[in-house]
Amino acid sequence: MPFLITDHWYDLRDLANLCNQVLSWLGDFLPHGLVYIIAPVIGFLFAFMLFTLPTQLYLGVLGERRLIGRVQSRLGPNRTGKFGVLQPIADALKLLTKEAFTPTKADRVVMYVAPILFVAPAVMLFAVIPFSHGMIIANVSASLLYFVAVSSLPVLATFMAGWSHNNKYSLFGAIRIVAMTISFEVPLVLALLGLALMMGTINLQDMVEFQRHFHIWMVVVEPLAFGIYFICVSAELNRTPTDIAEAESEIVAGYLTEYSGMKWGLFYGMDIAYAIAASCFAATVFFGGWSFFGLDHWVPPWIIFIAKVYAFYSLFIWTRATLPRLRSDQLMEFAWKYLLPLALFNIFIVATERMLWSKADFGRGWIYVFAVINIALFVAAIPIWARFIGYRPERTPTRARLVREAGGYVPLAPNAAQGDQR
Amino acid sequence: MDGVGVTITFWILAVVTLGAALGVMAARNLLHAVLFLILTFIGVAGFFVLLSAEFLAMAQIIIYVGAIAVLVLFAIMLTPHAGRSNGETKMVLPAGLLALCLAAIFVFVLTDTDWSTVSTAPGVGVTGLGEALLSTWVLPFEMASVLLTAALVGAIMLARNPEDEIPEARS
Numbered sequence: 001m002p003f004l005i006t007d008h009w010y011d012l013r014d015l016a017n018l019c020n021q022v023l024s025w026l027g028d029f030l031p032h033g034l035v036y037i038i039a040p041v042i043g044f045l046f047a048f049m050l051f052t053l054p055t056q057l058y059l060g061v062l063g064e065r066r067l068i069g070r071v072q073s074r075l076g077p078n079r080t081g082k083f084g085v086l087q088p089i090a091d092a093l094k095l096l097t098k099e100a101f102t103p104t105k106a107d108r109v110v111m112y113v114a115p116i117l118f119v120a121p122a123v124m125l126f127a128v129i130p131f132s133h134g135m136i137i138a139n140v141s142a143s144l145l146y147f148v149a150v151s152s153l154p155v156l157a158t159f160m161a162g163w164s165h166n167n168k169y170s171l172f173g174a175i176r177i178v179a180m181t182i183s184f185e186v187p188l189v190l191a192l193l194g195l196a197l198m199m200g201t202i203n204l205q206d207m208v209e210f211q212r213h214f215h216i217w218m219v220v221v222e223p224l225a226f227g228i229y230f231i232c233v234s235a236e237l238n239r240t241p242t243d244i245a246e247a248e249s250e251i252v253a254g255y256l257t258e259y260s261g262m263k264w265g266l267f268y269g270m271d272i273a274y275a276i277a278a279s280c281f282a283a284t285v286f287f288g289g290w291s292f293f294g295l296d297h298w299v300p301p302w303i304i305f306i307a308k309v310y311a312f313y314s315l316f317i318w319t320r321a322t323l324p325r326l327r328s329d330q331l332m333e334f335a336w337k338y339l340l341p342l343a344l345f346n347i348f349i350v351a352t353e354r355m356l357w358s359k360a361d362f363g364r365g366w367i368y369v370f371a372v373i374n375i376a377l378f379v380a381a382i383p384i385w386a387r388f389i390g391y392r393p394e395r396t397p398t399r400a401r402l403v404r405e406a407g408g409y410v411p412l413a414p415n416a417a418q419g420d421q422r
Numbered sequence: 423m424d425g426v427g428v429t430i431t432f433w434i435l436a437v438v439t440l441g442a443a444l445g446v447m448a449a450r451n452l453l454h455a456v457l458f459l460i461l462t463f464i465g466v467a468g469f470f471v472l473l474s475a476e477f478l479a480m481a482q483i484i485i486y487v488g489a490i491a492v493l494v495l496f497a498i499m500l501t502p503h504a505g506r507s508n509g510e511t512k513m514v515l516p517a518g519l520l521a522l523c524l525a526a527i528f529v530f531v532l533t534d535t536d537w538s539t540v541s542t543a544p545g546v547g548v549t550g551l552g553e554a555l556l557s558t559w560v561l562p563f564e565m566a567s568v569l570l571t572a573a574l575v576g577a578i579m580l581a582r583n584p585e586d587e588i589p590e591a592r593s
Contacts, residue, residue: 110457145480152488156460159495163453171499178496185488200549 017134019043043137047126051306059310060272061088064317071321095265103165103258110164115259115266118157121150122270125277130205132290132301144202147281148189151236154274155181158245161267162255173254176328177245180235183335188232190343191225194350195285198222204281208289214367215293219286221371223378224346226286228339230315233278235331238271239316241323242331249325275316276309283308337389342381349377432472439465452498460491477551 019042027035062077062084069076080086102108128143130136140146155177162174195218196202199210211217219226235242246254256267283289287308290301326334353370360366442465445458463486470479555563 110454140476142477142480145477145484149480149483149488152484152492155492156457156487156495159492160457163499175496175499178492178499182489182492182496189484 019046020134051131055276055306055309055313056269056272058085058088059313060276061091061269064272064320067314067317068321071318092265095262098261100261100263101258103167105166106258107164107166110160111258112263114157114161114164115263117160118154118270119266121153121157122273122277124150125274126280128204129277129280129284130208130289131305135302136205139203139205142202143204144192144196144207144285147204148192151274151277152181152185154270155236158255158267161259162245165255165258167257169251169253170255170257172251173245173257176251177238177255179328180242180245180331180335183332184232184235184339187228187335187339187343188236190340190347191228191232192285194222194225194343194346197347197350197354200354204284204289207285208291211288212291212296214364216367216371217286217288221367221374222346222350223375224342224381225350226282227378227382228343228346229282229286231339232335233282234316234319235335237275237278239275240320240325242326244325244328244331247325276313279309279312279316280305282312287312338385342385345381345385349374428472431468435465435468435472439469453495456491456494456498459494460487463487463491 019039022042023035023039026038030038065087066076066078066084076084077087078084080090102111125147127137128140128146130139158177159174162170162172162177165171195207198218198221199207201207201210207218231242238245244250244254246256248254251257256264259267283305289308290296290305292299292304296304353373357363357366357370439462442458442461446455446462449455449458463482467479467482467487470476470482
């Protein structure tokens, strides 16, 4: 039997114990209330050293660029320091020293406030993420809803940014991001509803406990919900396959067109923070959070959790590096005609299963049966629904039309004259 | 919940919410008005948190800030000349009358309500909420859904172009 996590301060598997110990010791001789000022400082130091610095700066800024470079057969930043490790610092210094430019006809107040409003929700999102048994800042009873609510705020900031510039391309970006959010929020919330239905709770810590108790990850039980969540969240975060709001090949840089210096830097940095927050959320809800089939008794749970976050974030980087950007109308159609019916189908299936399960007094074995059924339905539903709404995979060209018309790739003869080939 | 912190928070929230509501009225720029309106919604959500009604606060933010305000913004963006100038209109008098009627109703409700307080917050889980919605309050719940469905069908009928009925040729 593995030894359980204790309350001793030296039990580094749960850093909350150490924090509690330090705070109660400080509370003994400090005047009343001062502990509440010190607690956030300690929390900030822990969070920054363990999570924010490696994740945001090195996975987000450097790792992402290096990995994308790797996928796309190029080098990526490698000049500043060994392997380019100093690149994020150089970038930040460059952004800080750049001129902050404001257009004359811009709405100055809104333009200045927008980056600040964009940063605040990114920080607030991490408050409800459980890193371990006790490592959770605010265990709100409705923390799933809290996450959904707070992550709907940055859209307003990006809208304000796009509108305030008085620039047509910024305005296009703003309209696009608002339309995208309205479209993709619906299937996203419906997918999460299916999860809440299956687990019978809207608290993130309870969700982790549920997955720990049944030794199964929700990504296996509800693969359809996971697929919908992944697509919708990458659309809402403006990640590359769906980043039509700042599509630089269509509308200069969308809502970021007129921003420069650190104001642009805040948007760039917080985009990564939102992606990491979404990864944290997905790791908690779909991948069992800080639990790992009993390994969490031996390894500190927060290390397991951070590893899961990195794995999920790499998935984001992978899609970003591989897939080309979609068109605006394609994305809208996809959300309403494809994802929304699938999300409703998922809810229907899950509700039926939950009802059957409650009749069987929540027996342990049932959830594995549900997992098998749901995976089969997931595999079947995607192509069937795609065919139903008119997508014919056999008619989609697998090769570019020019190549197809020419009858395939014809290698040049070694000594042939130029222009002689077909 | 009581204590100095709660009182201070209440007054900060009250000032922010009322100030933002005033801003909605005073702002000449329609988009500024909507941004103030969003601030008002967030302030109201803060009051719900203060009353230990977390679920209601989250729902307030998701529905009013995340959906309705964004929809209003979208509507303003698609309306020409609506964003930048919002001057005097002839509708001042009827609007004032309507506002007076609304204020009368609110004052009546305020004085008529029995403001009894409970010391502990009722713990509302998902199960309890779902059962209440589908047993005690099933009629208003279903009526709201029927209303929304009717609105959805109506919007589609209005936006539909009869000439688009020919199925698209897909290559």
